[in-house]
Amino acid sequence: xxxxxxxxxxxxxxxxxxxxxxxxxxxxxxxxxxxxxxxxxxxxxxxxxxxxxxxxxxxxxxxxxxxxxxxxxxxxxxxxxxxxxxxxxxxxxxxxxxxxxxxxxxxxxxxxxxxxxxxxxxxxxxxxxxxxxxxxxxxxxxxxxxxxxxxxxxxxxxxxxxxxxxxxxxxxxxxxxxxxxxxxxx
Numbered sequence: 716x717x718x719x720x721x722x723x724x725x726x727x728x729x730x731x732x733x734x735x736x737x738x739x740x741x742x743x744x745x746x747x748x749x750x751x752x753x754x755x756x757x758x759x760x761x762x763x764x765x766x767x768x769x770x771x772x773x774x775x776x777x778x779x780x781x782x783x784x785x786x787x788x789x790x791x792x793x794x795x796x797x798x799x800x801x802x803x804x805x806x807x808x809x810x811x812x813x814x815x816x817x818x819x820x821x822x823x824x825x826x827x828x829x830x831x832x833x834x835x836x837x838x839x840x841x842x843x844x845x846x847x848x849x850x851x852x853x854x855x856x857x858x859x860x861x862x863x864x865x866x867x868x869x870x871x872x873x874x875x876x877x878x879x880x881x882x883x884x885x886x887x888x889x890x891x892x893x894x895x896x897x898x899x900x901x
Contacts, residue, residue, distance in 0.1 A: 758814040758864070758874055759840070759848065766808055768841035771885055774833055779889055782841070796891055803890035810881040811840070816872050817861045823871035829863035830854030831871070836883050852879050 768782035770792070780792035781799060789799040826832040830853030839849045853863035861873040 756816040757812070758816055758850065758866075758872070759812065761812050761842075765843050766811065766840050767843045768839075769808075769811070770839045771882060772837045773883070773886055774835055777886055779885055781890075791889075796889060798892040800890040800892040807881055807885055807890070810878045814878040815875045817875060818873040820863070820871040820873065826853075826865070829871065831863060831865045834865070835862075836879070836886075838882055850874075852883070 768780070770778060770780035772778040779796075781789055781804060782792060784790045789801055789804055791797070791799060820829075823829075831851055834851035834853055836852040837849060838852065839847065841847050847867075849867045851865040853865065855862055855876065856873055859876065861876050862879045864872045864874045864879070866872065
């Protein structure tokens with residue numbers, strides 16, 4: 716049989732272990748502080764400033780240009796391409812408006828190291844307010860999550876890969892409508 720003093724010592728030991736656990740949890744909880752997450756930064760701040768023209772040119776000189784006409788319809792600069800598929804174009808314009816800046820590179824490495832000496836794409840946007848912006852797409856980052864991008868403001872950024880790929884895809888698959896959709900109203 717266990718003596719009464721052994722039970723008392725065992726109870727004190729269990730009490731000390733419980734107190735140590737509670738103290739450790741309170742200490743850990745007090746050390747944890749929340750850090751506000753910075754808001755996403757986008758390459759183009761389009762606040763009520765819509766894109767009125769878009770042109771993309773690759774390193775080989777292949778180019779496509781799309782713009783709004785005076786009636787507010789999207790047209791190709793080269794009319795031989797036909798009619799613009801506005802749904803496909805809207806998808807690309809959405810990608811442009813959400814091109815997320817993943818990092819700012821400062822000081823910028825040499826252009827030849829990040830592919831900006833011979834950019835894969837030159838993307839030019841004209842805005843309704845008359846401003847223009849040009850970005851140059853360089854090499855893919857080592858993590859393959861983005862592209863190095865040079866801006867007309869001489870900044871070097873890393874921008875999300877998916878958006879640049881969607882824009883560059885316009886050269887391979889221009890948004891050409893199968894046929895022009897006529898309005899049911901006369």
